Amino acid sequence: KAAEKGLTEAIKCLLEAGANPNVPNTFGRLPIELAAEYGTREDVEILFPFTSPISTVANWSVDGIISHVKMEIKQLEDDNFVKERVSDLKRQADEAFKKQDYLNASVLYTQALKMDNFDAKLLSNRSLCWLRMGDGQRAFDDATKCKRLRPKWAKAHYRQGSALMFMKYAAAYSALSRALELDPESEET
The missing domain is CATH 1.25.40.20 (Ankyrin repeat-containing domain)
Incomplete structure (x- = not known):
């Protein structure tokens, strides 16, 4: 003391x-x-x-x-700044998404991911933005990264299955089945 x-x-x-x-x-x-x-x-x-x-x-x-x-x-201050900035960008992106402004939401999720590229939720959310904008490949790429980060997260498998389904690939069945297996109560699967 x-x-x-x-x-x-x-x-x-x-x-x-x-x-x-x-x-x-x-x-x-x-x-x-x-x-x-x-x-x-x-x-x-x-x-x-x-x-x-x-x-x-x-x-x-x-x-x-x-x-x-x-x-x-200095490192602690920088870490706190980064966390606050990522949180603020995510909040803005979520608001844009709710307004169906998927382009701005995807831009904001991208900015947040530049600061924290290991956030599976950000990847999942951006994947859904890509899907809503009709870009199945980008949706699939983000869902795949998301799945690598959180292999037992049902939403990651669901996002991947949704992208595959959008692109009309048969592998969608496998991804969606895995999502359902991981979270049978989910409303999404």
Whole structure:
């Protein structure tokens, strides 16, 4: 807590009393990392000689620790930004889809997929957009990618079967049967 609150004198007292600065908090962060984030350089310098090297810190020095913590914070901020942006794009795409504006919905799903290309739901939704716009091949391609990401998801098989049916391929039966097998209660299958 002293490191997190930037309480320099308390850090000194705790170290003099024999406190162990190598004990992580409940989130796995050591006092020196908390000092680098919330305290001052002086706090990091005080804790440095008493702290065992952290394997994820490439440059084990006061500056190296401070840089490492700043990099972690930046990555978290970037991850949160990406998640929020993907969520916002998905919401906009869903609204466009409800208005039967499949072209704009597909564009928005594509933008979201550029930020998170492992989101099976986005692929499934874009596959349905392609299908509604009459592009069976693109619908099939997205459904196939979706199925690779989530092989036991009935909707992925349903989307693939729907695309195959649209293109008049006999393999549609197999894909739709698998969807029904995975989710017999589904209204889509």
